[in-house]
Amino acid sequence: MTDPTTSLAPASRALDALASVIAEFNADRPLESSIIRGLTALQHSLDARECSLWLQTAEGLVRTWVAGEPEALEAAVTSALADDAEAGGVSAVSVTSSGRRIGALVVRLGRDADRDDGKLFTAVANLLAPELVHAERSRQLEVEVAARTAEIDRERRFTEKIIDSLPLGLYVIDREYRIQAWNRKRETGMLGVSRDEALGRTIFDILHRQPFEMLRREFDEVFATGRIQEYQMESHSSGDPRTYRVTKIPMRLGDSAVTHVITIGEDVTDWREGQQRYAQAEKLAAIGTLAAGVMHEINNPLATIAACGDGLGYRLEDLQKQGAAVNKDLFDYIEIIENEVVRCKQIVDQLLDFSRPKQLAKSPVDLNEVVEKTLFLMKHHSGFRKMALVKELDATLPVVPRGNAEQLVQVLMALIINATDATGGHGTITLRTRTGTTPTDGAIVEVSDTGHGIARAELSKIFEPFYTTKAPGTGTGLGLAICYGIVQDHRGRIEVDSVVGKGSTFRVLLPTIEW
Numbered sequence: 001m002t003d004p005t006t007s008l009a010p011a012s013r014a015l016d017a018l019a020s021v022i023a024e025f026n027a028d029r030p031l032e033s034s035i036i037r038g039l040t041a042l043q044h045s046l047d048a049r050e051c052s053l054w055l056q057t058a059e060g061l062v063r064t065w066v067a068g069e070p071e072a073l074e075a076a077v078t079s080a081l082a083d084d085a086e087a088g089g090v091s092a093v094s095v096t097s098s099g100r101r102i103g104a105l106v107v108r109l110g111r112d113a114d115r116d117d118g119k120l121f122t123a124v125a126n127l128l129a130p131e132l133v134h135a136e137r138s139r140q141l142e143v144e145v146a147a148r149t150a151e152i153d154r155e156r157r158f159t160e161k162i163i164d165s166l167p168l169g170l171y172v173i174d175r176e177y178r179i180q181a182w183n184r185k186r187e188t189g190m191l192g193v194s195r196d197e198a199l200g201r202t203i204f205d206i207l208h209r210q211p212f213e214m215l216r217r218e219f220d221e222v223f224a225t226g227r228i229q230e231y232q233m234e235s236h237s238s239g240d241p242r243t244y245r246v247t248k249i250p251m252r253l254g255d256s257a258v259t260h261v262i263t264i265g266e267d268v269t270d271w272r273e274g275q276q277r278y279a280q281a282e283k284l285a286a287i288g289t290l291a292a293g294v295m296h297e298i299n300n301p302l303a304t305i306a307a308c309g310d311g312l313g314y315r316l317e318d319l320q321k322q323g324a325a326v327n328k329d330l331f332d333y334i335e336i337i338e339n340e341v342v343r344c345k346q347i348v349d350q351l352l353d354f355s356r357p358k359q360l361a362k363s364p365v366d367l368n369e370v371v372e373k374t375l376f377l378m379k380h381h382s383g384f385r386k387m388a389l390v391k392e393l394d395a396t397l398p399v400v401p402r403g404n405a406e407q408l409v410q411v412l413m414a415l416i417i418n419a420t421d422a423t424g425g426h427g428t429i430t431l432r433t434r435t436g437t438t439p440t441d442g443a444i445v446e447v448s449d450t451g452h453g454i455a456r457a458e459l460s461k462i463f464e465p466f467y468t469t470k471a472p473g474t475g476t477g478l479g480l481a482i483c484y485g486i487v488q489d490h491r492g493r494i495e496v497d498s499v500v501g502k503g504s505t506f507r508v509l510l511p512t513i514e515w
């Protein structure tokens with residue numbers, strides 16, 4: 001007698017399995033979990049150790065979903081893709097879509113599979129096929145979208161990095177004056193506004209300190225003409241006055257009207273100062289050449305005047321010896337002539353020092369010693385004696401390999417005398433030496449005072465020969481001109497920091513490399 005349960009069991013089991021697989025597939029769940037749950041249902045219904053679904057992708061890769069122990073052999077899958085197969089308790093049927101094998105359903109049973117099992121597997125495989133095709137397509141799409149998004153993101157970050165690395169402030173506005181780009185320098189600059197804060201708002205909201213009408217006109221001009229606009233701007237917002245070169249550049253998204261304006265702001269303060277320094281050096285060199293020529297011409301007539309004065313003196317003495325009554329005035333006149341000639345000679349010599357400092361022998365010089373020597377010589381200067389003196393000497397100061405100590409003493413003396421004059425004799429002078437940051441400015445000596453300071457407009461003139469603000473007879477205006485010439489001859493430079501009413505610092509920077 002056959003047991004009805006055993007003969008019925010395979011068919012009803014298969015139906016049960018199919019029903020639960022279908023139920024799982026119809027459930028409203030994402031496809032991925034439907035597949036896993038479908039396989040799990042199949043596994044339970046069949047008492048299988050494993051149900052797995054392999055999928056052949058376009059790249060030839062095999063993607064797997066597994067319910068149970070993940071042991072399905074790739075060999076079984078490969079053979080299933082070649083031809084449905086059953087081996088060693090592993091049954092595999094191919095999953096086909098539009099006549100193409102796209103994967104395999106693999107089931108490992110604890111027993112031999114019967115015909116009903118085979119039908120069931122085929123039914124489930126057919127059920128899965130369209131879903132898998134769909135799943136694979138959307139997965140591919142997702143991968144493509146993700147790859148494209150990543151690429152766009154990379155490109156965007158790359159361009160952002162470029163504009164953020166620029167040492168310039170940069171922003172872009174659209175036709176509604178709304179900010180569409182705002183670079184790092186604009187975030188960190190003196191008017192630091194964060195990108196999040198700026199983007200999408202109008203430029204007038206953000207740059208509210210600038211006159212609205214003017215700003216708007218500048219943008220409108222670029223929108224209307226499509227031409228680059230460039231101008232310089234002074235700003236005091238960071239305390240020090242800074243000069244900016246602002247450029248407004250039209251940008252077109254399509255190929256007709258200007259859609260955006262790019263604004264670039266560059267801090268050109270240092271560059272401009274460099275230009276000015278250069279112009280100043282040129283001017284002084286020109287004055288020097290001129291002065292040298294003129295002074296050369298003056299030297300000869302001066303020598304003649306001196307000789308004639310001497311001659312006149314001898315003649316007067318002779319006349320006197322011969323008993324003639326010579327008025328004393330005449331001797332006084334001769335003396336005045338001689339003194340004035342000497343004074344002129346000195347000025348001529350000094351001016352020649354500025355234009356062509358004597359090429360004196362150069363040897364290693366210690367600026368600390370120069371400071372001490374200068375102070376020793378200044379001891380007797382009446383004005384200086386009353387000043388408070390602060391000395392800050394850098395004991396590790398490098399030697400200036402090519403220098404002339406005498407001339408450098410002359411420079412320091414001129415600076416100290418000026419400092420004394422600037423304080424009216426009541427103030428503090430600080431003499432400081434320190435090591436520079438580059439070998440071209442390797443050794444530095446500074447003379448600071450608490451005097452009246454120098455107005456910005458005067459700064460460019462003080463090194464010119466004969467420029468003086470002192471009463472006639474007290475200043476020749478040659479002191480700094482000579483310092484400039486000497487320092488120039490040492491391949492160094494002089495800097496001045498000054499605040500009106502507070503004081504000035506004159507800084508001599510000399511190279512510590514051989515030249």
Ligand SMILES: Nc1ncnc2c1ncn2[C@@H]1O[C@H](COP(=O)(O)OP(=O)(O)O)[C@@H](O)[C@H]1O
Nearest residue numbers: 418419422462468469470475476477478479480
């Ligand atoms: N330490 C200083 N403080 C203020 N002004 C200074 C200082 N040093 C120089 N100056 C200015 O520079 C001018 C030129 O200086 P200088 O060439 O030494 O000529 P002089 O001392 O004969 O006037 C001075 O008249 C003064 O106006």
Ligand SMILES: [Mg+2]
Nearest residue numbers: 414418479480
């Ligand atoms: Mg002087």
